[in-house]
Structure formats: C-alpha cells, structure tokens
Amino acid sequence: QVQLQESGPGLVKPSETLSLTCSVSGSPVRSYSWSWIRQSPGKGLEWIGFIETTGSTTYNPSFKSRLSIGLDTSKNQVSLKLSSVTAADTAVYFCARLLYTRAYLRFDYWGQGTLATVSS
Amino acid sequence: QSVLTQPPSVSGTPGQRVTISCSGSTSNIGTYTVNWFQHVPGTAPRLIIYGNNQRPAGVPVDRFSGSKSGTSASLAISGLQSEDEADYYCAAWDDGLSGPVVFGGGTRLTV
Numbered sequence: 601q602v603q604l605q606e607s608g609p610g611l612v613k614p615s616e617t618l619s620l621t622c623s624v625s626g627s628p629v630r631s632y633s634w635s636w637i638r639q640s641p642g643k644g645l646e647w648i649g650f651i652e653t654t655g656s657t658t659y660n661p662s663f664k665s666r667l668s669i670g671l672d673t674s675k676n677q678v679s680l681k682l683s684s685v686t687a688a689d690t691a692v693y694f695c696a697r698l699l700y701t702r703a704y705l706r707f708d709y710w711g712q713g714t715l716a717t718v719s720s
Numbered sequence: 721q722s723v724l725t726q727p728p729s730v731s732g733t734p735g736q737r738v739t740i741s742c743s744g745s746t747s748n749i750g751t752y753t754v755n756w757f758q759h760v761p762g763t764a765p766r767l768i769i770y771g772n773n774q775r776p777a778g779v780p781v782d783r784f785s786g787s788k789s790g791t792s793a794s795l796a797i798s799g800l801q802s803e804d805e806a807d808y809y810c811a812a813w814d815d816g817l818s819g820p821v822v823f824g825g826g827t828r829l830t831v
Contacts, residue, residue, distance in 0.1 A: 661817060694764070694765065696765075706770040706771070712764045
C-alpha cells in the first residue's frame, strides 16, 4: 500500500526558507515522479512543481525562482524548499505521486498535507 | 483566478444525480486528458477519474463517471450519498503560461 506523509516546521518567518519533506512508503521514489501541490486558506488547489525519476524538475512559473524540489533515495523522501516566503505562502502543502505521458497525467496517491504558516 | 473554471458549488439530495463542469481551452482540456479529485478538508485528496473517464480501483463504477467534449469536461455523481459531500477539483496538462499542470478552482458539493 502506497502511503505519503508530509512533514515540516509548521511556522516559518517571512523572508526565510520553507523546507518540507514527503516520506513515502510502499513505492520507491526513484521509480516514479512526484509532485507538490498546495491549498491556501479558503482557496483551491495550486500545482507547485514535480520531479522526475532522472531528477529533472518542472516548476510552476509563479514559483520558479524560489523553488527547489529534490529526491533522497536513501530515505525514500521527496523534499520541497521555497525561499523568501511571505504570508501568501501560508498553505497546506500536499505531495502526490505522478504518473504521466505527454498527453496524460494521473496524481494517483496523495498525502494528507502539512500546514505551513508564514508569520513573524 | 484558476485556468480551469468550475462552479463554486452544487447541491443535491440523497439518491439524486449531479454534474460538475470544468471549462478550459485548447491549451489544456482541448488537447489533454482530465483528472478529477475528491477532497474532504483535512484528508488526502482522492483521485476518482483520470484519462477523462477512467476510474481507479475502488471508485464505484455505478456512481462516478467522467466525460469530455471539446474544451470542457464533466464529472457526474449518481445515487448521491452523504459521504459524497466534499470539494471536487479537475486538473489537466496545459501549454499556456500557467502550466504545465493546472487545476480548477474547485466545486463544493453539498448533499
């Protein structure tokens, strides 16, 4: 059974870097692509970016200059680092497994999400 | 403002059938397939439709169905149950400036 569990500091100060981890069980991270999606308070889902098995990343243009997504195959984890955060980055952050071709995508497993609050 | 447009809310009574629309353009739905997700706040989103009309294992075949025509897609839920009350989102690849993955704004289903 594939399970994803996001974790992070909960509270981050403005201008600092938000670091989140997605721990995966039941699926080797090196064999699939992984994505981060967030939901700001009172809003819908927003795609952040994904990382492929090769380590190649694709990011939402809105985040491109601040974002880094990585894989730790030894711990079977996916990471997200978002720098220079503001209150607008306060959200629940989800990780999800992504299956895709150029014409087809499928976010088949999701974590429950972790709340990250940006506040001084 | 989401790239894919969904109605903010729909409602129905138990046993009824409801549909949720997702409107896009040639750069997304018109070219690529659509996912639908069910999300009960505080839980993990659940994939209920992929490839426009395919259901993952465990999704009731007689209750959830998806369709696509041109640049719009629809999710139909039949035999409404109280546990269907959730937020529903569509998603697709996109060739535009917001891409390459775009979500709808979500639709709150009240049963």
